Amino acid sequence: MDASSHRDLSAACVWATALVAAVTVSDSVLGRTILGVPMVLFIPGYVLLRAIGVKTTSLAERLAYAVGTSLAAGIAGGFALNIMGFLTPFGWAIWFWTVTVGASLITAKRREIADLPSWPQQAGLRPWHGVAFALAVLVTTGAYALAVRDESSQQQFKYVELWMLPPANAGPARLSVGVRSAEAQTQQFDLEITLNGQPLAVFRSLVLAPGDTWTRDIPVPILATTQKAEAKLYRPKDNRLYRSVSALVPGVKG
Numbered sequence: 001m002d003a004s005s006h007r008d009l010s011a012a013c014v015w016a017t018a019l020v021a022a023v024t025v026s027d028s029v030l031g032r033t034i035l036g037v038p039m040v041l042f043i044p045g046y047v048l049l050r051a052i053g054v055k056t057t058s059l060a061e062r063l064a065y066a067v068g069t070s071l072a073a074g075i076a077g078g079f080a081l082n083i084m085g086f087l088t089p090f091g092w093a094i095w096f097w098t099v100t101v102g103a104s105l106i107t108a109k110r111r112e113i114a115d116l117p118s119w120p121q122q123a124g125l126r127p128w129h130g131v132a133f134a135l136a137v138l139v140t141t142g143a144y145a146l147a148v149r150d151e152s153s154q155q156q157f158k159y160v161e162l163w164m165l166p167p168a169n170a171g172p173a174r175l176s177v178g179v180r181s182a183e184a185q186t187q188q189f190d191l192e193i194t195l196n197g198q199p200l201a202v203f204r205s206l207v208l209a210p211g212d213t214w215t216r217d218i219p220v221p222i223l224a225t226t227q228k229a230e231a232k233l234y235r236p237k238d239n240r241l242y243r244s245v246s247a248l249v250p251g252v253k254g
Contacts, residue, residue: 009104012043016100023093044099045069051103073099159183162243164231173222177231178215181208190234196227225251
């Protein structure tokens with residue numbers, strides 16, 4: 001086989017290696033973007049198609065397949081890196097480098113010549129191609145909009161802190177409860193505290209400005225057995241549960 005048929009594979013491997021080097025030695029967002037965007041959207045898919053031996057009839061079809069395959073490789077990489085706890089820029093660079101170099105080595109051992117059509121050539125687009133593309137854009141946009149909506153409405157783990165400390169062994173029988181707001185605007189909350197499932201204390205309409213902290217010591221009865229106290233923080237306007245914490249109240253030792 002003519003070595004010129006592998007020049008594209010060599011270029012892909014060099015590009016992947018340059019991305020790894022850029023992520024390793026530099027924090028430049030511009031450099032990472034310039035090298036990363038083609039790697040995410042095109043290069044791995046192109047090389048994978050060469051490795052699999054997929055035949056296409058036009059350059060437009062080849063580009064569409066390459067983009068789709070690259071995105072699929074990226075999704076698979078997200079799952080794999082998440083399992084390994086390696087969802088970092090360096091982890092992504094290593095993933096795409098592995099896919100690109102691995103597929104290039106497989107392709108280099110094949111006897112088929114690249115089937116890219118010469119340019120220019122009629123794209124041969126059909127109406128169903130446009131429909132499929134429009135549906136893909138619609139699904140992607142809808143998923144992003146839902147993610148943004150959920151992120152803005154479910155802030156219980158990011159913007160509000162709730163804690164409850166059990167009574168000290170040598171101290172009075174009191175629970176220490178606190179709320180700290182890091183919201184962008186002043187918010188109103190309801191706080192409900194139970195002991196062994198029975199109501200112990202309720203605080204309505206707690207108004208907290210950004211950065212405010214509310215604390216309170218609550219007396220609790222001490223029994224012979226250990227009791228479980230729970231505190232739940234709600235947003236009154238939609239009764240949404242923001243946070244829930246619990247603490248054990250030790251019993252009196254016999």
